[in-house]
Amino acid sequence: MTTLTIPPTHTSSATAGRSHLLRAEWTKLRTVRSTWWTLFAMAVVTLGVAAIAGATVSHNWHTFNVIQRATFDPTGITLKGLLFSQLIIGVLGVLVMSAEYGTGTIRSTLAATPRRARVLGAKAALVGALALVAGEVLSFGAFLLGQGLLRHPAPHALLSQPGVLRAVVGGGVVIGLLGLLALGIAAIIRHSAGAITTYVGLLLVVPIILQTLPSSFSQPILKFMPFHISDVMTSVVTAGQGSSLSPWAGAGVLALYAAVALGVGGYLLVRRDA
Amino acid sequence: MIEVRELTKQYRDTVAVRDLSFEVPPGVVTGFLGPNGSGKSTTMRMIMGLDRPDHGSVAINGRAYHDLAHPLREVGALLEAKAIHPGRSAYHHIQYLAETNGISRHRVDEVLDMVGLGDVARRRVGKFSLGMGQRLGIAAALLGDPGVLLFDEPINGLDPEGILWVRNLLKGLAAEGRSVFVSSHLMSEMALTADRLVVIGRGALISEGTVDDFIAETAGTFVRVRGPRLADITGVLEREGANVVAEGDDALAVHGLDAAAIGELAAAARLVLHELSPQTASLEEAFMSLTRDSVEYHGRTTDVPVPTAK
Ligand SMILES: Nc1ncnc2c1ncn2[C@@H]1O[C@H](COP(=O)(O)OP(=O)(O)OP(=O)(O)O)[C@@H](O)[C@H]1O
Ligand SMILES: [Mg+2]
Numbered sequence: 001m002t003t004l005t006i007p008p009t010h011t012s013s014a015t016a017g018r019s020h021l022l023r024a025e026w027t028k029l030r031t032v033r034s035t036w037w038t039l040f041a042m043a044v045v046t047l048g049v050a051a052i053a054g055a056t057v058s059h060n061w062h063t064f065n066v067i068q069r070a071t072f073d074p075t076g077i078t079l080k081g082l083l084f085s086q087l088i089i090g091v092l093g094v095l096v097m098s099a100e101y102g103t104g105t106i107r108s109t110l111a112a113t114p115r116r117a118r119v120l121g122a123k124a125a126l127v128g129a130l131a132l133v134a135g136e137v138l139s140f141g142a143f144l145l146g147q148g149l150l151r152h153p154a155p156h157a158l159l160s161q162p163g164v165l166r167a168v169v170g171g172g173v174v175i176g177l178l179g180l181l182a183l184g185i186a187a188i189i190r191h192s193a194g195a196i197t198t199y200v201g202l203l204l205v206v207p208i209i210l211q212t213l214p215s216s217f218s219q220p221i222l223k224f225m226p227f228h229i230s231d232v233m234t235s236v237v238t239a240g241q242g243s244s245l246s247p248w249a250g251a252g253v254l255a256l257y258a259a260v261a262l263g264v265g266g267y268l269l270v271r272r273d274a
Numbered sequence: 275m276i277e278v279r280e281l282t283k284q285y286r287d288t289v290a291v292r293d294l295s296f297e298v299p300p301g302v303v304t305g306f307l308g309p310n311g312s313g314k315s316t317t318m319r320m321i322m323g324l325d326r327p328d329h330g331s332v333a334i335n336g337r338a339y340h341d342l343a344h345p346l347r348e349v350g351a352l353l354e355a356k357a358i359h360p361g362r363s364a365y366h367h368i369q370y371l372a373e374t375n376g377i378s379r380h381r382v383d384e385v386l387d388m389v390g391l392g393d394v395a396r397r398r399v400g401k402f403s404l405g406m407g408q409r410l411g412i413a414a415a416l417l418g419d420p421g422v423l424l425f426d427e428p429i430n431g432l433d434p435e436g437i438l439w440v441r442n443l444l445k446g447l448a449a450e451g452r453s454v455f456v457s458s459h460l461m462s463e464m465a466l467t468a469d470r471l472v473v474i475g476r477g478a479l480i481s482e483g484t485v486d487d488f489i490a491e492t493a494g495t496f497v498r499v500r501g502p503r504l505a506d507i508t509g510v511l512e513r514e515g516a517n518v519v520a521e522g523d524d525a526l527a528v529h530g531l532d533a534a535a536i537g538e539l540a541a542a543a544r545l546v547l548h549e550l551s552p553q554t555a556s557l558e559e560a561f562m563s564l565t566r567d568s569v570e571y572h573g574r575t576t577d578v579p580v581p582t583a584k
Binding site: 020021023024025027028031032033034099100103104105107108109110111112113114115271273274 | 357373
């Protein structure tokens with residue numbers, strides 16, 4: 001080889017400073033339209049369902065029978081729209097990872113930060129925080145909007161009543177945890193369509209399949225399904241004890257799902273070729 | 275400085291790179307030459323720590339890529355044109371890369387201006403032409419002002435002006451003392467740009483050295499032969515061990531025999547020649563003869579493809 005020994009002298013002031021992985025991931029997240037579209041869609045369905053629920057219940061209250069009136073949960077009914085948001089946050093969480101593979105950006109990302117686990121960690125911190133904040137804002141927004149529209153004689157809930165604050169906070173927590181689960185699934189599957197299908201399949205299709213099976217088999221499993229857990233977490237009037245997890249145990253199970261998906265996804269991210 | 279040692283990489287059933295070792299020293303442009311599918315991009319991905327080699331290692335300035343605290347300040351790479359989210363603006367793409375490695379905002383504007391994208395930096399990348407995408411990739415490579423630079427087929431999709439610009443950019447970067455590694459399957463382009471060459475075929479090293487050495491060693495001469503009965507001439511010459519390649523319909527390129535020997539053989543066989551002229555092969559031809567045996571995907575022009583049993 002040649003004996004050229006010109007020292008590289010490229011230490012300009014332009015390249016001084018600490019790296020900010022979180023800030024960089026935030027730049028990526030906020031500079032694509034899909035982020036804002038998914039959040040906008042979540043707001044529309046969650047608040048829309050709350051408004052419709054509040055208005056129709058007030059209108060139809062006189063048709064409710066005694067049992068319906070006794071078990072009526074004004075908190076839970078106004079938070080039903082969060083079920084749709086749970087699907088939509090999955091799209092956001094998946095795209096944060098899979099869009100990088102789809103567009104090839106992942107190569108730039110991992111060349112800039114070869115410690116790959118840190119990349120997924122930063123993404124998880126941001127997705128988790130954004131989904132939690134969006135979830136809480138929407139959960140409280142839906143609750144307040146729905147209660148405002150529930151007219152006498154239909155009862156409405158107050159945050160000071162037992163279990164109400166827990167349900168409303170829980171609605172946001174579910175969104176945050178499911179966003180993380182979706183991110184983990186995308187780190188494993190890497191393709192947008194495949195990851196979104198898997199996520200929706202876990203939430204919607206698995207419970208449907210379970211219900212076709214003998215209940216002695218499906219009953220003990222159903223209470224671990226994300227939709228079932230979120231239903232319990234966003235309700236004040238809870239159904240029979242044995243068939244459901246407690247709200248906070250349910251949150252723990254969702255957190256476990258997210259942690260497993262992120263753990264497997266992180267392991268594969270480090271091991272596989274980009 | 276890049277040191278590649280005994281790299282091997284296998285994908286399922288293809289060995290993409292085979293026991294490959296070479297160096298990319300500072301201060302010169304090192305061309306990375308090989309036919310399609312010979313493993314150039316795979317090698318570059320392994321240098322960048324993106325694909326994991328099955329065997330062997332790469333050192334950049336003496337360290338593994340994974341151990342570089344701020345890799346973009348030491349290595350810049352253009353691997354694929356437009357491997358960028360189409361919905362994001364050019365500015366934001368470069369901005370997030372800068373943030374990952376603690377590089378200032380000022381530098382983001384600087385490199386975008388440098389590649390001529392200053393005016394369109396706020397536009398979404400999806401609307402960019404291939405050439406603009408290529409320039410954006412180059413901006414990303416230059417961002418951290420690195421001492422080591424890799425470019426995978428950087429002139430793809432560029433117009434003549436763009437090609438000239440890239441050529442001068444690469445030479446300028448090398449003249450500043452950086453290690454510049456650029457792949458191409460065009461020998462002619464490398465002859466204009468590179469000082470050193472690393473030539474591979476089917477993932478294995480064929481030749482490494484200066485461009486001048488490469489020309490001296492491989493750009494051998496051949497003899498052009500024309501005549502009315504080329505098929506017969508071919509038969510005679512091949513019996514004597516010559517390597518005969520058809521040049522269009524009416525000429526032969528003969529390797530391995532000089533003009534005198536060919537003339538005598540033709541005379542002995544009573545074959546008329548219309549031309550018998552020694553030629554010096556171009557670099558392109560030298561490269562093709564060097565890699566002929568290792569070309570993965572031959573274009574067929576005359577033969578009917580034969581279905582192969584698997
Ligand atoms: N991710 C991959 N999975 C499977 N096979 C691969 C992968 N990447 C490359 N290969 C195979 O490895 C070989 C080398 O490919 P590579 O892209 O490195 O060649 P190249 O020299 O860059 O070719 P070109 O000049 O066409 O860009 C090819 O046979 C290719 O099909
Ligand atoms: Mg290639």
